[in-house]
Amino acid sequence: MSNPSDTPAPQPAAPAARSHGRKSISATLRPRVLMGEAPRLARVWTARIITLFPEAFPGVLGESLTGKALKEEAWALETIDLRPYGIGKHKNVDDTPAGGGAGMVIRADVLGPAIDEALARAKGRTRLIYLSPRGRRFDQAMARDWAAGGGVTLICGRFEGIDERVIEEYRIEEVSLGDFVLTGGEIAAQAMLDATVRLLPGVLGNAESIEDESHSAGLLEHPQYTRPAEWKGRAIPPVLMSGHHGKIAQWRLATAEDITRQRRPDMWADYQNRED
Template structure:
């Protein structure tokens, strides 16, 4: 009779956060980490998390305890036998509105596990658009509580009572706030020290200085008759840096007039100046 080999002993150390097909169970079993940036998500779809946040560098940082994720199923705080979370709009109209009392119960439980300084953000198409400045502010704090909208949205009284900040992924409407929440978390967590490993990659990317990022190239030097710009192969660091700055300015001016005007105002530049920018 064959004897099954013994399983290797587990390594000692921090308990790993493992991804599974039931992430809400995983997260509920994970003890709170002290002094770690925390993302809380109140949602009707807790199974959507960690989702893409459990992959690549962000997922590895989650496993290593550089940040932590807490999800709260809004349905658990619902009313009655069927755990209702919504009702018809006051004054009539289509769709359903999330009740303020239900949301208040969920927020009460969530906020007991996070710093009171962490903002509460409601993902809404009518909010301020996400930008790099917002992500930097969030990354410098203790964490954030994210409220994912559904249906026709959340009762305004809950938004007012908790001082929620309304934030939008862009000028379009989605079926819920879950994708926007994941985008916000990803964009913020990558700014936390040690998550990406190379801080220089953050310093030189789009929006880091108010400009879009310059073009990027890698091997081979020639591909389908297209060459890497000669200056990038010169080894002359000052010229390379000047070329990249020119490219960043040109791309921003061509593609994002709003960013270009803001950058020029901050640097005492005329946004309408006809500056010669090199393409070489």
């Protein structure tokens, strides 16, 4: 825990960002690591991550199609290290819960300035999200909504969470990866960004593949097959080898409906209501 003498004096706001072509340059009152930091791109969909573990990024997002798109500047990734905003010589970011209890809570006077920097960097419409197990569950519709904007700022919590006053002050959306608890938000952030970035124009390179996959039409995806035509006595369904595109489409829809009805009754009910 820190004492009042550890609290730094208020500082003036950093100058606003300036845009030079696609490169975006902004001044900051806190020093940044210059070597190895990619320049920010103006007008590019950008994910900003507030985290105690910036070295965890890009992680898997730097691989495969999302990694290729990142290198080609189809999207941008920025991390904001929460530790430099910590209080006192030990840069404390958390304190004990008001009212008692186990664990620690991230301080409002630590997280607030980090959010201010993230918002100062943002260009266009962006979402401010706290990755929280009590939030609305992330789904494909949310990924499409995020992809349609200018980017997202994701707050990766730790310990017992963050001071509620920060959520109220910034009107932060709370989003959950699922009905379980992780040790922090970094894994959830990478999963949500993977689902979102792949929807950005040109990342997958084949818009039809997005339209046919699970959840895109409110159904789980139909089964997929490829060569060889027979494997361990199991043959590809004959209709898929027929070349009749109309019958193939009917088979895929029927199997997708069967799988959804059996495995996700909740999705099936929503699908039927939408069809009605």
